[in-house]
Amino acid sequence: MRVDVFTIFPDYLAPLELSLIGKARGTGALDLRATDLRDFTHDVHRTVDDTPYGGGPGMVMRPEPWGQALDTVLTPSSLLLVPSPAGRRFDQAMAHELALEEHLVFACGRYEGIDQRVLSHASGVCRVQEVSLGDYVLFGGEVAVLVVLEAVTRLLPGVLGNADSLLEESHAAGLLEAPMYTKPAEWRGHGVPEILRSGDHAKIARWRRDQALLRTAQQRPDLLKQCYDTLDKRDLATL
Numbered sequence: 442m443r444v445d446v447f448t449i450f451p452d453y454l455a456p457l458e459l460s461l462i463g464k465a466r467g468t469g470a471l472d473l474r475a476t477d478l479r480d481f482t483h484d485v486h487r488t489v490d491d492t493p494y495g496g497g498p499g500m501v502m503r504p505e506p507w508g509q510a511l512d513t514v515l516t517p518s519s520l521l522l523v524p525s526p527a528g529r530r531f532d533q534a535m536a537h538e539l540a541l542e543e544h545l546v547f548a549c550g551r552y553e554g555i556d557q558r559v560l561s562h563a564s565g566v567c568r569v570q571e572v573s574l575g576d577y578v579l580f581g582g583e584v585a586v587l588v589v590l591e592a593v594t595r596l597l598p599g600v601l602g603n604a605d606s607l608l609e610e611s612h613a614a615g616l617l618e619a620p621m622y623t624k625p626a627e628w629r630g631h632g633v634p635e636i637l638r639s640g641d642h643a644k645i646a647r648w649r650r651d652q653a654l655l656r657t658a659q660q661r662p663d664l665l666k667q668c669y670d671t672l673d674k675r676d677l678a679t680l
């Protein structure tokens with residue numbers, strides 16, 4: 442997967458060199474390029490913003506640098522992602538959709554956002570999707586790139602050593618995952634559920650399913666409602 446990110450803070454994306462994303466880049470699963478939007482300005486101050494038409498607080502990002510920047514990468518097969526408080530809420534389902542794309546382009550806004558004509562013009566070239574992390578307001582789009590790229594990269598073939606973990610993790614099967622334990626067996630007076638040390642894999646699987654159901658019912662009843670039709674009689678008996 443090829444990913445282009447345009448931002449006035451390219452160093453903000455340095456954490457993407459770390460952990461699994463760094464490995465995914467090394468294996469070629471992810472071809473990531475971050476570019477400074479100011480490279481597409483032509484004045485001595487490298488200006489990317491201006492006052493909003495119609496007045497109002499703050500500044501808006503000028504269309505010219507964005508147009509020239511996006512001209513260098515967008516093709517009809519690209520998907521332009523524009524982080525925004527007004528965007529589609531990012532979730533695991535969207536992460537799976539994005540993991541199937543061949544070319545993602547992120548336009549990271551700052552100030553009060555990007556001139557709307559940039560998105561309108563780009564929609565004549567490729568698909569455009571505004572994306573939100575949640576109902577809170579950030580300073581810009583870079584945090585969203587870090588979150589989206591981590592969630593998507595994990596889903597790329599060969600990136601996670603144990604692909605099975607993708608099947609069992611929270612939000613994968615619609616439920617939250619069961620509580621996890623490791624050594625030591627006794628820690629500050631706290632033991633480990635005996636079933637997990639029994640070696641009975643069928644009973645362990647059932648216990649984990651029950652714990653996932655109960656945990657989801659307690660902490661995220663909205664998720665349980667979404668997958669209620671997939672529950673079998675044994676699941677319902679647990680609830």
Ligand SMILES: COc1ccc(Cn2ccc3ccc(-c4cc(N)[nH]n4)cc32)cc1
Pocket residue numbers: 524525526527549550551552553554555572573574575576577578579580581582585
């Ligand atoms: C119209 O109100 C505002 C509009 C934008 C901003 C600041 N800002 C500028 C670009 C940008 C990109 C993404 C986000 C964002 C995304 C989520 N989930 N929260 N915040 C915020 C962004 C402040 C206020």
